[in-house]
Amino acid sequence: MMRRLWGLFLLILALLTVTACAAQPRIVEVTRIVLDDTAVSTPIPIEVTVEVPVEVTRLVTETVTVVETVLPTMPQPGSAERPFQLLFAPVADTAVISSRAQVLADWLTEETGQQFQVGLLDNEQRIIDLMCAAPAETIGFLTAVGVALANQQCGAQVVSTTVQSNEMSWQAGMIVVRNDSDINELADLDGKSWAVPSQSSIPNNWYFQALFAAEGIEPGEIISVPGDNTAMLAVLNGEVDFATGTYLPPLMPFLEQEWVFGEDDPEIWRQTGVSPSRSGIGFVVVLGRPENGGYRVRDARSGVFDTAENIFDETRILTLSAPIPATSVAVGGEFPFGPARQLAELLIEFVASDLCSDALCAPDFYGWVGLETAIPANYDPLHFVINTLGWTDEALLITE
Structure with missing residues (x-):
């Protein structure tokens, strides 16, 4: 009996050896041998070959070339190359x-x-x-x-x-109307005729064009005339309802202070109750020259005073433009x-x-x-x- 068992063992071992020399399998099936109660159990070592996957990481070294662009330096402002x-x-x-x-x-x-x-x-x-x-x-x-x-x-x-x-470091325009007109505020200029001494002037034309547009005022006929003198005479003679012209503030008594835009009345000299007159050296003054306590009147109407001495009595300033640098x-x-x-x-x-x-x-x-x-x-x-x-x-x- 023992001899037969030993032969069977050798046969199994031979088969396992032949199988191990063949292509390596992924799964190995082992037959368990069951001995009877009278047999002596002896451990039999069995060698099993298993395929194990191996991951290999390849290290790659790459050289990167960086090209730096250098822009030319701009010459400084004020240099000979860049004056x-x-x-x-x-x-x-x-x-x-x-x-x-x-x-x-x-x-x-x-x-x-x-x-x-x-x-x-x-x-x-x-x-x-x-x-x-x-x-x-x-x-x-x-x-x-x-x-x-x-x-x-x-x-x-x-x-x-x-x-x-x-x-002066600024200039201004003025709107002049007749004293006996019914024009008392800007809105009254709607539809009225206008004498403009210079179409290209900012203070005498374009500022007022913008002001009228902003206020919804549309003047009637706009008449371009050659200069301040013609514009002032046109309104004095009733040829137009209003005219624009250059405004220069009066020189104040004793020259102790300056006329202040927005604070002083454009015709501050009227508070004296005296009409302007011509001084000995040609200026239009009120109560004498400034150095003697009077006012020197300098707006555009003074340019026609010699031919129309009543111009200050017959006309008044309705408003001024903003000061223009x-x-x-x-x-x-x-x-x-x-x-x-x-x-x-x-x-x-x-x-x-x-x-x-x-x-x-x-x-x-x-x-x-x-x-x-x-x-x-x-x-x-x-x-x-x-x-x-x-x-x-x-x-x-x-x-x-």
Whole structure:
């Protein structure tokens, strides 16, 4: 019996050995041998081969080349390669502008050690275009409306306002009516005839056009006349219902104080109860010259006083325009703050010097007598005109 069992064991072992040498299986079936109760159980070691998957990670090293683009460095504003540009419109003969403006450019270069160059362009819109294209190095000499448009188009900032030969840094227009008319407020102008001394004037025409549009007032016939004198005579003689003209405030008694816009009556001298008269040296005065305690009347009606002495008795001022700043200096929207502040101070110094008589102060150029630091809020009336009338570039064909 034991011999038969041993033979069976050898047969099974042989079969297992042959199977192990064949293709390696994934599953191995083992037959369990059950011995009878009389047999002796002996553990039989069995070797089983199992296929185990192995994951291999391949390390790949990749070289990346980074190309760095280096842009050329822009020259600084005010350098020889990128000078500050002093930009002028053709307000005078081109040869006069070039030579007189160069005096300023040379002085600024000497004072600052930076470079300044004169540019003469066809009109104010060309100046604004260049200020928008090169906002860090451009300086524009502009009318008040030009300053406002440059600010709206590309953020240009005003730095200086000029003082004119009449010693004022602003100008204003007035509406004049006859004393015996029924016109007592703006609304009464609806449908009334209007004499305009200059269609291109901001204070005498365009400001009032914007004001009427904003108030819903439509004047009747608008008559263009040649100058303040004709406009004042037209309203005096009843040829029109109202006229606009230049307003200059009166000089006050003893010159101790100045007439204040918005606070003092435009015809403050009427409180004396005395009519204007002609002084010995040609001024229109009330109670004598200011140095002697009187008033000097300077609005547009004084220009026709010799031919119409009754004009102040027969007419009155209905209202004034807002004050409109005089010719101004502005810089591009990205002009460096430090140089801009220094420029404003230097321009004031230059205009106060003797050199200015050969440059900006020359009578054949701007004829300035002074310069003030600009107040941006003073240009709000120009923004009102531009926005109300819908002005764009074509407004710059207008000169004050």
